[in-house]
Structures are given as structure tokens and as C-alpha cells.
Amino acid sequence: METNARVLSRQLRTGSGRFLSNRRTIAGLALGAAGSMGLISLYQMGLIEHLPEPPLPWLDADRVDAAPEAYQRMGLPMPDAALGLVSYGTTVALAAMGGADRTTEQPWIPLAMAAKVGVDAVQAAKLTWEQWAEHRAFCSWCLLAAGLTFAAVPLAIPEARAALRRPGGQADGYEEIAREAGSWT
Numbered sequence: 001m002e003t004n005a006r007v008l009s010r011q012l013r014t015g016s017g018r019f020l021s022n023r024r025t026i027a028g029l030a031l032g033a034a035g036s037m038g039l040i041s042l043y044q045m046g047l048i049e050h051l052p053e054p055p056l057p058w059l060d061a062d063r064v065d066a067a068p069e070a071y072q073r074m075g076l077p078m079p080d081a082a083l084g085l086v087s088y089g090t091t092v093a094l095a096a097m098g099g100a101d102r103t104t105e106q107p108w109i110p111l112a113m114a115a116k117v118g119v120d121a122v123q124a125a126k127l128t129w130e131q132w133a134e135h136r137a138f139c140s141w142c143l144l145a146a147g148l149t150f151a152a153v154p155l156a157i158p159e160a161r162a163a164l165r166r167p168g169g170q171a172d173g174y175e176e177i178a179r180e181a182g183s184w185t
Contacts, residue, residue: 008099017100019110019159026117029152030091033145037084040065040141044079053140061139064131084145091116091152107163114160117152124149 011017042048043065051061064070065081073080094113102109124146131138 011100012096015100019103019162020100022155022159023095026113026152026155027092027095029148029155030088030095033148034085034088034092036141036145036148037081037088040081040139041079041085044070044081051139051141058137059140060135060137061141064135064137064139064142067135069130069134087120088145091120103159103162104166107166110156110159110163114156117149117156120149121153 011020040051040061043051043062051065053059053061065079070080071078073083076083091113094109094116097113098106098109127142128138128146131142
């Protein structure tokens with residue numbers, strides 16, 4: 001008899017369940033966004049002196065990512081790209097958590113992942129707007145991370161919907177919560 005870990009390993013690596021492709025893509029998008037945050041972290045920590053960007057007049061990652069507000073997000077005295085790394089790592093963990101049948105066995109996981117991806121998208125939009133409003137410039141690496149974040153949103157919704165519509169019409173109260181929050185059903 002195979003262990004749960006062995007089954008999970010096979011499912012995540014080679015499985016073709018209903019939502020595994022979306023989960024893999026979400027993880028890949030989050031890892032790409034984390035890569036952008038990693039590069040920005042190198043700059044914000046002084047490991048590199050300049051963030052390379054295309055020579056366009058509205059791009060200035062050095063100015064945007066060295067601004068005081070980039071060092072005090074959520075009231076924490078640290079560079080915001082480091083927080084971004086943690087956030088995107090959490091998204092990867094939620095995409096990787098649970099087996100192919102997690103919508104029925106652990107419906108809270110796809111719901112948590114959809115909520116996390118949604119919050120990330122709102123935050124990415126806010127930070128993108130803030131860059132222009134405060135600096136009249138953008139960080140291309142931040143725009144890349146934001147684009148990858150936005151791309152994850154429609155991929156998370158189908159599995160969350162399935163988690164809300166558990167077999168036999170049993171939603172265990174999740175449908176009511178979703179209706180109150182704007183209804184995905």
C-alpha cells in the first residue's frame with residue numbers, strides 16, 4: 001500500500017486531475033513574481049547598485065524601489081520586496097498543498113488559495129497605481145510581478161467554485177459565505 005506522501009508526490013508531478021494544470025500554472029506564476037521580488041530585494045538590500053530596465057522614460061525602478069514607502073509596508077521596518085517573497089511563497093505553498101481531490105476532501109485549501117490570489121491582485125493593483133501617483137514612474141520588475149499576479153486570478157476561480165459545490169450539493173456553509181462575499185456560484 002502506498003503512503004499518502006507517495007500518492008501526493010505522484011499526483012503533483014504526473015497527475016492530470018481537473019485542477020492540477022491550473023495549480024501548476026499558479027505556482028509557476030507565483031515563482032516568476034517571486035523572482036522579480038528577489039531581484040528587487042537584491043537592490044533594496046544593497047547587494048546590487050542598480051536595477052536593470054528597458055530605457056523607457058516612464059520606467060525608474062531605482063527611484064520607485066528606494067522610496068521611503070518601500071521600506072515601511074504594513075508598518076514593518078523592512079524592504080517591501082522581502083514581504084513580496086514571503087507572500088508569493090505562500091501562494092506556491094497553497095497551490096502545492098493537498099492532492100488532486102482537495103476540492104472535496106479539503107475544500108478550505110482551494111478557497112484559501114483563491115482568496116490569497118485575489119488579495120494579491122488587489123495589492124498589486126494598489127502598488128502599481130501608487131508607483132505612478134507618487135513617482136510618475138514604474139518599476140518594470142514590479143509590473144512583471146503584477147501581471148503574473150493578475151494572470152493567476154482566473155486560474156484559481158474554477159477550483160474554488162468546485163470546492164463550494166461539493167458532491168451531493170453539500171457545501172457545508174461555504175456557499176452562503178460566498179454569496180455574502182459577492183457570489184461565485
